Amino acid sequence: MTPSFSLHEAGGTLPEQEESLLEDWIRAVIEARGGRLGELTYIFCDDDYLHQVNVEYLQHDTLTDIITFPYAEFPLVSGDLFISTERVADNAKEYGESYTTELHRVMVHGVLHLCGQSDKSSEDAGTMRDLEAWALSLRPAALAA
Template sequence: MIVFNYETDFIIDNEAELTTWISATIEEEECSEGDINYIFCDDEYLHKLNVEFLNHDTLTDIISFDYSVGKQLHGDIYISIERVQDNAVDFNTVLENELHRVIIHGILHYCGYKDKTDSEAKLMRSKEDYYLSKL
């Protein structure tokens, strides 16, 4: 089950459409959907998690805690709306597009994709683009 939670004033108005899209992505990646929580927050909220749990004193757009069991996906995906807004400007795109990219990025991590090396990042970006085209 995919659930959207809000720790900021931001609210997604097409939750049902996004849920269907995320579920289809999980299925196409030959995984099964467990409990997946999206938590939308601000920079301060996410920075605190980054310091406390990852020992990273930096701002980031997304942190995901993966509790998957095999190919059954479970986890909490925290997204800073402030970071996504800034990134949309930096990447010359609209907020909605950048938000969708970050939303599916978290799921792709749960499906086993990494982005630490250049080749991994290239594959991750390719997968993001592919699934974004299906939305």
């Protein structure tokens, strides 16, 4: 499988950074976790789109910021990551973060799931938050601005 990284818009807003910078950062996170990049597709959408995906595929009638569909077993990291940019914007305001930082946190959250990190228990959720902070610290300055 040839590694691929792509960003798509489905009613949401694409990140303003260069795709190659985002790919390099995400690849670095995956490799630091002991994985390798497979096919990774981010789909940026609005709340309605992601809610429909959540109901149709997961039978969850709730809003969420990200849904991750894995297509391989770790250490290969492949999947589709659907992100509601409306949720990201609302969460950024609620948490007092910049939109870009919150978007990156959500992007890496999905990748960490694909690397095998759960967040179902309170202990796992704490580990996930720590890993998100670690991954954000790996961002090149051009992305963190």
